[in-house]
Amino acid sequence: MANWSDLEFDDIAEWPIHPQLAVILLMVLFIQGFGYWFYLIPEEQRLNSLIQEEQALKVALRVKANKVAALPQLQSQLDELTTRYKMLLQQLPVxxxxxxxxxxxxxxxxxxxxxxxxxxxxxxxxxxxxxxxxxxxxxxxxxxxxxxxxxxxxxxxxxxxxxxxxxxxxxxxxxxxxxxxxxxxxxxxxxxxxxxx
CATH class of the missing domain: 3.30.70.60 (Ribosomal protein S6/Translation elongation factor EF1B)
Incomplete structure (x- = not known):
């Protein structure tokens, strides 16, 4: 078993395998923690924001699709009202x-x-x-x-x-x-x- 106090960081290549693996593991964990905190968390927040925006756009799209689907019926009602309006206007004397x-x-x-x-x-x-x-x-x-x-x-x-x-x-x-x-x-x-x- 190696004594950690005898190991110098400059000679890491000559360390025994277990201390080398421990340092590599610590570095990997540090890099992963750093990456998670400074890269993955902001990306996750951005992803959540995009998901909410997608939901809002889906609702807006559904509303617009319903309006478009109702457009022929509304046009028909508008045409009928226009016809009635013209008929009523013809009943008013000049x-x-x-x-x-x-x-x-x-x-x-x-x-x-x-x-x-x-x-x-x-x-x-x-x-x-x-x-x-x-x-x-x-x-x-x-x-x-x-x-x-x-x-x-x-x-x-x-x-x-x-x-x-x-x-x-x-x-x-x-x-x-x-x-x-x-x-x-x-x-x-x-x-x-x-x-x-």
Missing amino acids: QKELATMLASVNELGIDNKLTFTSIEWGEKQSEHFLYRLPLNIELTGDFHDIGRFSQAIATLPRIITFTDVTWQRVSQESEILHFRVKANTYQFKPEEAKVEK
Whole structure:
């Protein structure tokens, strides 16, 4: 057995085999520890970071794949909404049609044996992306004739709604009703051009 105190590091090549093996083993362990601490640990941390990034990318890819898969259905819904929107726009009168519309309402009243006391446009009111155009109507006639008139208004190609409806008998003994209603139609409000400063 060699005495470790007699061994000098400069003469390591002449040491007995067991001390040489021990020093080599210590050096290997030192190099491995050094490599593990300064190379493998940072690489392991980098690997874990890349795994987390991969998981996040997989989730993002799954979300995007689902969006792409839903795109044809969304496009179909958008096309349907666009078609409905265009149909609704066609039901809103433009400014030049208002006189014709008023004449149509008047004609429907006459066709249903009603007598107009007054029929006139109210003041245009702004509502979100539309203008509301009130049409104040007062007329007299039989209950059933007024009902047929209201039904005929609903079949016009332009949208007209009734609000604030009131009626009363012209007199206690009369079957004739005085009918007052605020009808509304709507106009599309064109988008205002943005003024550049």
